[in-house]
Structure formats: structure tokens, C-alpha cells
Amino acid sequence: MRIDVLTLFPPMLDGFLSESMLGRAQAAKLLEIKVHNLRDWTKDKHNTTDDRPFGGGAGMVLKCEPVFAAIEELQTPGCRRIYLTPDGTPLSPALALELSQQQHLVLLSGHYEGIDQRIREKVIDQEVSIGDYVLTNGTLAAAVLIDALARFIPGVLGEEKSLTTESFTSKLLDFPQYTRPAVYRDMSVPEVLLSGNHGEIEKWRHAKQVEKTSSVRPDLLK
Numbered sequence: 001m002r003i004d005v006l007t008l009f010p011p012m013l014d015g016f017l018s019e020s021m022l023g024r025a026q027a028a029k030l031l032e033i034k035v036h037n038l039r040d041w042t043k044d045k046h047n048t049t050d051d052r053p054f055g056g057g058a059g060m061v062l063k064c065e066p067v068f069a070a071i072e073e074l075q076t077p078g079c080r081r082i083y084l085t086p087d088g089t090p091l092s093p094a095l096a097l098e099l100s101q102q103q104h105l106v107l108l109s110g111h112y113e114g115i116d117q118r119i120r121e122k123v124i125d126q127e128v129s130i131g132d133y134v135l136t137n138g139t140l141a142a143a144v145l146i147d148a149l150a151r152f153i154p155g156v157l158g159e160e161k162s163l164t165t166e167s168f169t170s171k172l173l174d175f176p177q178y179t180r181p182a183v184y185r186d187m188s189v190p191e192v193l194l195s196g197n198h199g200e201i202e203k204w205r206h207a208k209q210v211e212k213t214s215s216v217r218p219d220l221l222k
């Protein structure tokens with residue numbers, strides 16, 4: 001899978017993409033991610049990427065010219081061109097899974113105030129939001145989207161099994177985990193986990209999942 005990210009702030013992604021699971025996934029050629037500076041597609045001497053909105057109002061609007069030029073250069077037949085914006089479709093596990101099965105994504109990171117509507121209509125296939133809050137720009141949102149979908153690419157997570165038993169794929173939040181020592185500062189690990197009785201452990205874990213979900217996310221139980 002290949003992902004091209006278009007942003008005004010490439011350094012925001014550098015450390016993020018080279019660390020941990022995503023760094024390893026790229027080293028293992030499971031995933032190829034290229035980050036591009038939108039400014040590289042400007043033609044004027046001030047490298048202008050935005051301008052004042054027609055009709056007035058506060059803030060600046062991302063211009064058509066550099067975005068059309070960038071996307072037309074990066075796109076491939078059948079690729080999915082996604083604009084990250086708070087007014088897009090909410091990111092869900094189902095959407096992350098679907099996007100993980102694409103060959104090629106082009107991600108356009110949003111701008112503070114907005115982008116020219118003609119970009120959305122002509123060179124964007126899908127608009128995605130990562131939640132009901134507003135970020136100063138879409139670059140972090142692009143990072144979140146990449147991380148969420150990378151987990152679904154076979155081989156990216158160490159153990160395939162961890163995918164299916166984790167939060168949200170099962171619609172239940174996770175059970176509590178413990179590791180050694182069995183007693184730390186007078187706090188003991190629940191007895192059942194030390195019992196070696198796998199049936200009882202499964203039952204306990206499921207009960208804890210239901211308990212946690214009903215207290216934190218009752219909406220998931222409906």
C-alpha cells in the first residue's frame with residue numbers, strides 16, 4: 001500500500017511516521033508513506049498557498065492551483081483522494097478497515113479556515129473527520145487516520161490475534177491487564193488471573209469488559 005500526504009507542515013509527521021509500528025511497517029515494505037509540502041507546487045515567488053475568501057469573512061482559504069497541481073501529479077488510477085476536515089464523515093473502525101484495503105491513498109491535510117470548494121468537488125473523493133473537536137490543521141488528523149488503518153494491514157501488528165480481541169472490533173472496551181510482579185505496593189493481581197483456569201479467566205475478562213463498557217460507553221451496548 002502507498003500513502004501520499006499533502007500538508008503545509010511536513011515536519012509534524014516526520015517523527016511520528018518513523019517511530020514504532022509505522023516505522024517498522026515501512027521498513028518491512030508493508031507500507032510506503034511519502035509526505036509532501038504543498039508549497040512545492042506553488043509557482044509565484046512568495047509560494048502562496050492561501051488567499052482571502054470571496055464574500056469576505058475572517059481567515060484564509062487554501063487556493064485551487066497548488067492543490068490541483070499536486071493531486072493531479074500524485075494520483076494514480078483507482079486511488080482514493082481524501083480530504084481531512086472536521087466536517088467530513090466520522091472515522092470509524094469500518095472506514096479504517098476499508099481504507100486499509102486500498103492500493104493507494106492521497107491525503108490532503110486541511111487548512112485553518114477552509115479550502116476552495118472546487119478542490120472538494122473535483123479532486124477529492126471522500127472527506128474524513130477524526131472526531132467532534134477542531135484541530136488547528138489536518139496534519140495530526142492525517143497521522144491518526146494512517147495509524148488507525150495501518151493496524152489493519154496484515155503483518156503490521158505483531159500478533160494477528162490482538163486485532164480481533166481489541167476494543168471496538170468486538171464493540172466492547174478492553175478488560176484490565178496485569179503483568180509481574182503479582183503484588184506491587186500491597187496491590188494484588190486478581191486471583192483468577194493466577195489460577196491457570198482459562199475458562200474462568202475468559203469469563204472474568206468478559207464480565208470486566210461489560211462492566212467497563214456500561215460505565216464509560218453505554219452507547220456501545222445498545
Ligand code: 6GU
Pocket residue numbers: 083084085086110128129130131132133134135136137138141142
Ligand atoms: Cl480531519 N481536521 C481538523 N482540522 N480538525 C479536526 C479533524 C480534521 N477531525 C476532527 N477535528
